[in-house]
Amino acid sequence: MNKVQKRFANERGVILEYLETIRKLTQAKLCNKEAYDAIMIIFDKENQDLIDEFKFLLFGRNGNKNEKKKEDKKNSMEDEMFEVDMNLTRRKTAEDTAKELMHSLQQHEDQQININIYFSAVSLGYIRKIYKEEGSSIITRLRDDPTSVLPKILKKLESEEKVLIKKWGDIHEKKNNPCKLGSIV
Structure with a gap:
């Protein structure tokens, strides 16, 4: 059982929304930034540790590389x-x-x-x-x-x-x- 299942036990439909977001990400219907934004909304601010882990998975150790590209642009x-x-x-x-x-x-x-x-x-x-x-x-x-x-x-x-x-x-x-x-x- 992963952290999401332990923490939410599907209250507020969090697990279903989370899985739907992951499914869209793997099917390339979402870019990493869109998936990250969705996860932030799903987990709320109280679960910042989960959001941070998800961010690490999507963007790596240095965070969002697109921010640097935006700054350069x-x-x-x-x-x-x-x-x-x-x-x-x-x-x-x-x-x-x-x-x-x-x-x-x-x-x-x-x-x-x-x-x-x-x-x-x-x-x-x-x-x-x-x-x-x-x-x-x-x-x-x-x-x-x-x-x-x-x-x-x-x-x-x-x-x-x-x-x-x-x-x-x-x-x-x-x-x-x-x-x-x-x-x-």
Whole structure:
């Protein structure tokens, strides 16, 4: 006779619920987490020793390994969010600077303009990044003839904004609506 039978003698139908949960687990109708949650409900808090034994059987010595996976996934998602937020900020700074330079070029058409006065190294690096392989040539062309290149850069920055906003929304949707396991009890 095992601990469950000794302790409950089938009061409240505990043994039947317990056996049904075990049967579902062995037939792969429940994942370990769902089975553990069901056992917690069946045994109540007064029988924590049985719950702990069941947890050990399901998850081993280290407990629920899914918790570590969830934590890693959460950290990964936060890293993605940070990266997108930084790119949105850099994009906005580069766009504002490009617009300011465009306005300055319209005011002083004949004057030679040093783009390093307007663009920071970070903004130039971001422009280089969004143009990928063409980045260096775009920066060179921007230095040589900003009037012809700035409209193209502004268009590229605007299209990049749409991509980043969509990515930002997708990440936040994943964060706010994670997949949840179904309840069994």
